[in-house]
Structure formats: structure tokens, C-alpha cells
Amino acid sequence: MKTTCIIVEDIQIAADFLRKFCEKSGLIEVKGHFLNAEDALEFLDEHKADLIFLDIEMPGASGFDLLDRLTYSPKIILTTSKTEYAFDAFQYNVNDYLKKPFTYKRFLEAIQKIQTAPHTPAAPPAATAPSADMDFLFIKAEDKLVKLKKDDILFLESMRDYVKFVTAGKSYITYSTLKNMEEKLIGQNFLKVHRSYIVNITKIEDIRGNTIYLQGSQIPVGKAHKEELVGRLNIL
């Protein structure tokens, strides 16, 4: 019996190669091709595929966002043209990682791996518990893993599919969502003060009206977050 799959890939050439390789192998039946994570998730609500070929960077939600929202545990093969996502692939416990463009031989190796591997559900990356115990974290930026001491972080700013980490010396941009970072940082010295900002409350210098001032930056405070901000500050 063939393994069923879907292809989640926004570049047509890459998707066509995958479909061709699946057909050539005789082992994989392609049930659908989707250009973005949302359409794929909608399909998967009704039709469970055994395997997902999943691109990472797509318009809208990323491949990792899709993994976070899966309601069952298919086999996952990540496809991307960057090697830096290998770390996330490991954390999500995916079955294999194919760097585009890949040959049929490499594709077959991945398929043979999933057919012989015991089923281990894809898991979301380790979230708050380990990070809460450490005073640092790693982010993927500048094609490497950058270590940031949490105490050096002034604030985080959402930039659509990216998050900017601002420290006193430098800013870093990583491919992620603020929601992801919120799960890793909130509850310590970090507080979401606006839909686009998380601040390190120990770095706040003063607050005037609905604006936080810290080391030359001004951060707006959203109405929905003001009460919690006031509650967290040690106001005499």
C-alpha cells in the first residue's frame, strides 16, 4: 500500500520535482499540492495524509507554524534551501530534511528512511520549561545560531514573519513569530505590552502615558496590555 502525502510548497518548479519523484518511486501517492500552510491545514482537517513534504518559508504562515497547528502526527520531510533550519528540524523531530534542489537519489534516501523508521510523532520545539531555567537563548540569525543573554535583550519587535531582537549593542532578526518567542520568554522578566512588542521590564527607564522608554527606544503600550503591565511593575 502506498504512502499518501501532500506537498506544501510555494515554488512550482520545486513542487513539480517532488511530484515527479513521488510518481517515479511508485511508493508515494500525492493527494494534493498547496502553496501555503493555511490551505494545507484546511485540507488536513478532512483528509489525513501519511506524509507531508513541507517547505519552511512560504507566504503567510511558515512550515513550522503548520507543524505547531497539526492535530495528528504524520511523517514530515522538510524541504528548504537553507541549512540553518536543520536545528529546528531536529527540535521538531521531523523524519528528514531535504535541501533544495535535491536529486531523486537523495529523495529516495529520505523515503526509505521514513519507511524503515519507527513512528515517532513530530513534536513542537522545547518551549518554556528548558528556556525558563536558562539565562540565555539561541536564535537563528545571520546564517548561524546566535547566543543571546536574556538580560541583554531590551525588547522584541514583530516584523510580520520575523522577530527583531534589540539589545544595547545590536539588533538581530530571526525568522519566527512573536507568539513563538512569547512562549519561550513570558513569565520571566519579559512582558507583551503591545501586539507587536515584548519588553524586558527590567530595562524600562520610564513610562509616559502609553509609551515605554528604554535606552533610546519608545515602545507603545496597547490598551489590552496596559493593565497587566501596571500589575507587573512595582509601583509604590
Next chain:
Amino acid sequence: MEKSPSNKFVFNGSLNAAFLDELFEGDSIYAETVFEDFLRDLPGYWRQVEAAYQNKNMIGLRTCVHTCKTLFGYVGFTDLQEFCQEFENKCNNHTPEDLKADYTVLLQKKENAQGVIENEYARLKLFNQENE
């Protein structure tokens, strides 16, 4: 028109021919399709690169170059693919002004690549017609 004794299509020397041979496994008809798709898709994606650069949208620029990088890889421009990766990385913490020289080089490389693939596509079409 270059033909080997085995009647196998020989890719242009400026491409990663060894990789393309492995990718297409001698299927010159499929290679023709892929090269055609590249020529069809690249202009649209490249317009997005130009727009992002003009608008100083560094995140958009990085995303669009990322897409073009993948396309270049599938037609054998593995060196250009690496160049695009370096450019993507620089988009994280450089301004458009900082990257002006790199962008100019990228544009030149893209123009060159497009020209090579246009010629290669024409060669493939002719080869496939002659070997039907």
C-alpha cells in the same frame, strides 16, 4: 549543437553540469520543461526583488531573493545560489545603501543567468526535436 556519442544533452559549461545530469538523469524533455518554467517564473519574482529593494523593504527583499535562489539552483546555477544566500544573510542587518554594490552584482549575475538559460532552453528544444 553539442552531442556526445551517446546522444546525451551536454549542458553549458557555466552551469553545474554534473549536478544537472544527476537531477535530470538524462531526461532532456523534462529539463526543457524546467528551463521553460524558470524563464516563465523568474521575471515575476525578480520584479518583487526590485520593488523590495526600491522600497527599502529588507525583509521582503530577503524573502524574494530566497525564492529566486531556489529557482537558480534548479537550473544549475549553484554558485549563484550561494551568492543569493550570502545576500539574504546580509539583508538581516544592512540597509539598501550598504548593499548597493552587492545588489548591483546580483543584478548582473541574474541577467547573465537569464541569458544562459534562454540559450540553453533553445538548445534543449532543438535537441529534443532532433531526437524525437
